[in-house]
Amino acid sequence: MALRLRLRRGGPAGEAAGADVETLERRRLNLVLGLAVGLGLAPVLYLYLLLVLSSFSNTMLTSLPLPGSGVELTLRNWEMLFRGQVAPAAGKIYTTRDIVLIILNTLVVALGVTAVVVAASVMAGYAFSRLRFRWRRGLMEFIILLHAFPGVALIIAVYAVYVWSLGPVRELLGRDSLAAYSVFYTVLARASLEIPMSIWLMKGFFDRIPWEVEWSALIDGASRFTVWRRILLPQVKPGIAALAIFAFLAGWEDLIYVRVFLYPQVKTLATFIEESVAGLETAYLPVVAAAGTLYLIPTIVFFIATQRLLLEAMSGGVKG
Amino acid sequence: MVEVRLEGVSKRFGRVVAVDNVSIVFEDGRFTVLLGPSGSGKSTILYLVAGVYKPSSGRIFFGDRDVTNLPPKERNVGLVFQNYALYPHMTVYENIAFPLRLRGEDEAAIDRKVHEVARLLHIEELLDRRPGQLSGGQQQRVALARALVKEPDVLLLDEPLSNLDALLRLTIRGELKKLQQKLGITAIHVTHDQAEAMSMADKIVVIDRGRVQQEGPPLEVYERPRNLFVATFIGSPPANTLPATVEHRDGYPLIRVAGSLYRPGERHAAKIREAGLDRVVVAFRPEHARLAEHPPEGEDLAFEAEVYLVEPLGRENIVTLEAAGMPVKVVTPPEERPSGRLYVVVPRERVLLFEPETGLSLDHL
Amino acid sequence: MPGRPRPGPAFFFLLPALALILVFYVVPLILSVYIGFTPLRDWNLQRLGELSLDNYRRLYHLVLHDPDLRKVVQTTIVFTSVTLAVNVLGGLVLALAMFFMDEWLSLPYRLLWLLPRMTPVAVYSLLWYYFFLPGREGILNSWLMSLGLIDEPRAWGKDPELLPYSAWAILVLVNGFVGVSFGMIVFYSALKSIPREQVIAARIDGASTLQLARHVLIPQIRWHIVYVTVWQLLSLLTTFAHIFLLVEWGTLDRAWGSNWALYVFNTAFLTQDQGFAAAAATVLVAVGVVLGLLALRLMRFREMMVEPKGEL
Ligand SMILES: Nc1ncnc2c1ncn2[C@@H]1O[C@H](COP(=O)(O)OP(=O)(O)OP(=O)(O)O)[C@@H](O)[C@H]1O
Numbered sequence: 001m002a003l004r005l006r007l008r009r010g011g012p013a014g015e016a017a018g019a020d021v022e023t024l025e026r027r028r029l030n031l032v033l034g035l036a037v038g039l040g041l042a043p044v045l046y047l048y049l050l051l052v053l054s055s056f057s058n059t060m061l062t063s064l065p066l067p068g069s070g071v072e073l074t075l076r077n078w079e080m081l082f083r084g085q086v087a088p089a090a091g092k093i094y095t096t097r098d099i100v101l102i103i104l105n106t107l108v109v110a111l112g113v114t115a116v117v118v119a120a121s122v123m124a125g126y127a128f129s130r131l132r133f134r135w136r137r138g139l140m141e142f143i144i145l146l147h148a149f150p151g152v153a154l155i156i157a158v159y160a161v162y163v164w165s166l167g168p169v170r171e172l173l174g175r176d177s178l179a180a181y182s183v184f185y186t187v188l189a190r191a192s193l194e195i196p197m198s199i200w201l202m203k204g205f206f207d208r209i210p211w212e213v214e215w216s217a218l219i220d221g222a223s224r225f226t227v228w229r230r231i232l233l234p235q236v237k238p239g240i241a242a243l244a245i246f247a248f249l250a251g252w253e254d255l256i257y258v259r260v261f262l263y264p265q266v267k268t269l270a271t272f273i274e275e276s277v278a279g280l281e282t283a284y285l286p287v288v289a290a291a292g293t294l295y296l297i298p299t300i301v302f303f304i305a306t307q308r309l310l311l312e313a314m315s316g317g318v319k320g
Numbered sequence: 321m322v323e324v325r326l327e328g329v330s331k332r333f334g335r336v337v338a339v340d341n342v343s344i345v346f347e348d349g350r351f352t353v354l355l356g357p358s359g360s361g362k363s364t365i366l367y368l369v370a371g372v373y374k375p376s377s378g379r380i381f382f383g384d385r386d387v388t389n390l391p392p393k394e395r396n397v398g399l400v401f402q403n404y405a406l407y408p409h410m411t412v413y414e415n416i417a418f419p420l421r422l423r424g425e426d427e428a429a430i431d432r433k434v435h436e437v438a439r440l441l442h443i444e445e446l447l448d449r450r451p452g453q454l455s456g457g458q459q460q461r462v463a464l465a466r467a468l469v470k471e472p473d474v475l476l477l478d479e480p481l482s483n484l485d486a487l488l489r490l491t492i493r494g495e496l497k498k499l500q501q502k503l504g505i506t507a508i509h510v511t512h513d514q515a516e517a518m519s520m521a522d523k524i525v526v527i528d529r530g531r532v533q534q535e536g537p538p539l540e541v542y543e544r545p546r547n548l549f550v551a552t553f554i555g556s557p558p559a560n561t562l563p564a565t566v567e568h569r570d571g572y573p574l575i576r577v578a579g580s581l582y583r584p585g586e587r588h589a590a591k592i593r594e595a596g597l598d599r600v601v602v603a604f605r606p607e608h609a610r611l612a613e614h615p616p617e618g619e620d621l622a623f624e625a626e627v628y629l630v631e632p633l634g635r636e637n638i639v640t641l642e643a644a645g646m647p648v649k650v651v652t653p654p655e656e657r658p659s660g661r662l663y664v665v666v667p668r669e670r671v672l673l674f675e676p677e678t679g680l681s682l683d684h685l
Numbered sequence: 686m687p688g689r690p691r692p693g694p695a696f697f698f699l700l701p702a703l704a705l706i707l708v709f710y711v712v713p714l715i716l717s718v719y720i721g722f723t724p725l726r727d728w729n730l731q732r733l734g735e736l737s738l739d740n741y742r743r744l745y746h747l748v749l750h751d752p753d754l755r756k757v758v759q760t761t762i763v764f765t766s767v768t769l770a771v772n773v774l775g776g777l778v779l780a781l782a783m784f785f786m787d788e789w790l791s792l793p794y795r796l797l798w799l800l801p802r803m804t805p806v807a808v809y810s811l812l813w814y815y816f817f818l819p820g821r822e823g824i825l826n827s828w829l830m831s832l833g834l835i836d837e838p839r840a841w842g843k844d845p846e847l848l849p850y851s852a853w854a855i856l857v858l859v860n861g862f863v864g865v866s867f868g869m870i871v872f873y874s875a876l877k878s879i880p881r882e883q884v885i886a887a888r889i890d891g892a893s894t895l896q897l898a899r900h901v902l903i904p905q906i907r908w909h910i911v912y913v914t915v916w917q918l919l920s921l922l923t924t925f926a927h928i929f930l931l932v933e934w935g936t937l938d939r940a941w942g943s944n945w946a947l948y949v950f951n952t953a954f955l956t957q958d959q960g961f962a963a964a965a966a967t968v969l970v971a972v973g974v975v976l977g978l979l980a981l982r983l984m985r986f987r988e989m990m991v992e993p994k995g996e997l
């Protein structure tokens with residue numbers, strides 16, 4: 001994923017400021033602070049490590065599997081996970097879950113959220129950046145307010161709307177469509193949480209494109225829509241990629257909305273882990289560790305791919 | 321091709337008056353330069369002509385056509401922006417072809433026209449590159465090509481040379497002018513570089529604080545500035561200005577400047593009497609003055625001054641002197657090394673007189 | 686003004702976003718307050734017609750007299766305030782540390798500190814679930830036992846002897862690692878935008894690192910500190926996903942381990958008492974609106990909103 005973005009590098013002084021008067025104490029400072037900050041985080045990182053290693057081991061690890069600790073490294077957990085054998089329910093009969101289907105469900109939700117967020121905010125971001133219309137300022141202010149506002153606090157009412165809408169949907173599309181509708185609604189509801197921030201971010205990306213580029217196209221005879229599609233969109237591609245990644249991760253990691261709105265039979269990795277841990281003997285945890293590791297992979301991949309962008313977007317005021 | 325006329329055009333941004341009741345005629349097929357300092361409203365005028373901005377009041381005509389409320393695409397203008405505004409995601413070819421594609425021309429025609437204009441501007445070998453891979457001068461040519469390819473009635477150029485290095489600027493100046501003559505297109509060129517304006521323009525329009533200060537052929541603007549602003553804005557170094565008082569001897573006004581008396585010509589004297597002035601501003605161009613050991617014979621303007629600084633520029637020296645506490649610059653031949661107390665001498669036909677309150681030239685009063 | 690704003694293109698571009706905002710914010714906001722006045726139970730929408738203040742009366746009564754809800758209230762207060770302090774101060778300390786480090790060191794550190802925030806809730810909670818597992822397999826128990834500090838494994842989040850403090854400590858710990866990175870990032874970028882010359886000048890004047898931080902750096906980012914505090918307060922009051930899992934998985938005691946937001950959620954979706962839950966949620970909604978407005982002011986929003994140019 002080649003996300004080479006035109007980002008402001010560091011502060012105004014940038015990296016060039018490396019060798020100033022500061023350097024007097026640099027090395028000692030680096031050492032002391034580096035150690036302190038590192039030690040603060042080390043326990044958590046160690047937990048991540050143990051989780052990942054446990055997924056390759058015959059038992060949950062409480063320390064590193066050094067030679068002689070009697071821990072066997074194995075792929076059995078992953079095999080069981082992909083065969084859907086998560087835990088023995090009664091005797092030797094396993095409850096089976098189709099893990100591939102679960103992954104697909106998670107993907108569908110994540111990609112759905114991505115599509116909705118990107119489409120809505122790429123359009124609205126352009127309007128807020130470039131178009132004059134009545135209430136522009138007020139509306140943007142309202143959207144920022146929503147960004148600060150905790151959307152989850154409204155989940156009861158959002159569910160009430162969902163329940164209310166089930167009637168008409170059942171009538172229109174039939175009973176069998178309800179599971180699909182639940183996915184659809186989950187996606188929209190979850191995407192809405194991301195929308196205010198995404199619009200603001202996207203507006204920022206549009207703001208960076210010089211006006212002259214747009215005018216140039218308008219003078220050449222392009223319509224507003226053509227300008228948006230053929231001139232501006234290609235130039236905010238990095239922004240769209242960034243937004244898509246954030247939206248994807250939001251949909252990918254979601255637990256609450258998926259749990260509340262999705263049909264109970266439709267599991268994602270989050271609800272799958274939730275359910276497995278809740279109803280499981282500890283001995284079978286390594287399989288869950290494998291599921292957790294699997295669940296973590298896209299996050300880590302995007303995490304590494306976006307780095308600086310991530311840091312910048314966060315400092316632009318992302319929910320914390 | 322077409323003549324462009326602004327009639328009483330103003331443009332306000334909130335409280336800022338960027339363009340203030342401006343009337344200009346940009347003649348058909350001529351090269352007109354809008355010259356003015358930064359923030360004077362030059363770009364705004366250009367954007368008004370292009371249709372990016374709508375005037376707050378006044379009307380804009382292309383020939384007989386009132387285009388005041390027409391959107392830009394119906395005006396058939398080509399605009400080269402200060403920062404070129406090339407589309408970074410398109411190749412040079414696609415950039416140039418874009419206006420034609422929007423018009424829905426067929427690919428064969430597009431291909432022919434793009435190559436034609438590319439040949440004209442010597443950028444044929446760049447067609448496959450993207451703007452990011454071009455130098456400033458190359459980008460400038462691409463922007464120009466994109467503006468020209470649609471055969472506009474009016475070519476608008478917003479400081480297109482300001483991002484180029486000094487040498488390239490000189491070359492392109494000449495090329496641009498030649499190209500315009502060849503195409504016979506109406507061109508409006510914006511710059512704050514007075515040398516560029518002098519060398520390229522058929523007509524210069526000097527703008528300051530949103531108003532037209534003077535318009536006319538370059539030499540006229542240079543030699544007969546209408547007001548103090550134009551006198552000091554044009555020329556390098558700019559014209560010297562010295563405050564002076566008027567003394568009447570036998571009913572004839574004499575001007576006391578830097579301790580000396582100067583007897584103005586009949587025409588100026590009449591103006592001074594007419595307006596009842598007791599103060600004027602005396603101005604002259606550094607290149608019109610010379611330095612002398614002794615006060616000259618005759619009635620040229622002459623006053624004593626002390627040499628303060630000599631800047632040798634190779635082709636000439638710029639000498640800064642101090643006369644009655646005022647700095648005065650004089651351009652001298654390179655071999656002269658003046659020092660000490662000298663006389664600054666200005667031929668009387670080169671002496672400019674201005675009314676101190678309004679800054680207007682007595683010639684234009 | 687010439688060129689009166691035309692609704693056409695703007696409306697088209699805004700439509701999808703506005704539709705979503707209408708359905709998922711505006712309508713629910715009103716509906717949520719409304720449901721608080723109704724006896725809605727088991728999602729029986731027929732009952733939406735009966736309006737009364739009963740839910741609020743009951744809420745008032747329960748806060749005063751119900752032992753479980755009282756625990757929840759205490760937990761909410763302690764958890765929110767302590768975590769808030771940890772997040773803001775921790776974020777500040779981290780940002781300063783990163784500021785004084787070289788870029789090659791601070792970049793990976795900043796990223797690593799973001800890891801908990803980016804990790805899916807279920808996985809992150811799983812880490813802590815396993816860490817605090819009551820049996821010998823629990824990482825904490827196994828560590829402490831091998832160090833000889835305890836003889837028997839303990840149920841850290843539920844042990845009556847340790848409650849409520851152990852539950853609170855777990856809550857703060859789990860959420861602290863997520864929350865601290867927000868302040869860190871905001872403060873760090875604020876510090877970076879302070880002109881470098883000031884740091885150099887202070888150094889030349891002989892300021893130590895601590896003096897530099899205290900007298901030069903921190904005073905200049907005090908607005909960011911207020912902003913982060915408001916923002917964090919808002920999100921701490923309404924966060925519950927991690928807590929939900931840790932309570933459900935039995936790591937935490939249900940009463941001492943729940944905050945108000947989780948109580949609302951469980952009342953609505955477990956106890957199925959939505960009218961009452963909505964009344965309890967109204968508190969959150971009100972806090973959300975007030976603090977949201979405050980955060981908006983602090984963000985210097987107006988300066989970031991430039992008017993569009995041109996009249997096309
Ligand atoms: N969109 C705008 N909104 C508000 N004020 C503007 C706008 N565009 C221009 N101005 C103001 O109008 C005045 C003229 O600006 P303009 O860009 O035309 O100057 P210019 O002569 O082109 O200057 P430069 O040589 O620096 O490009 C300036 O004071 C500027 O601040």
Ligand SMILES: [Mg+2]
Nearest residue numbers: 362363364402
């Ligand atoms: Mg300009």
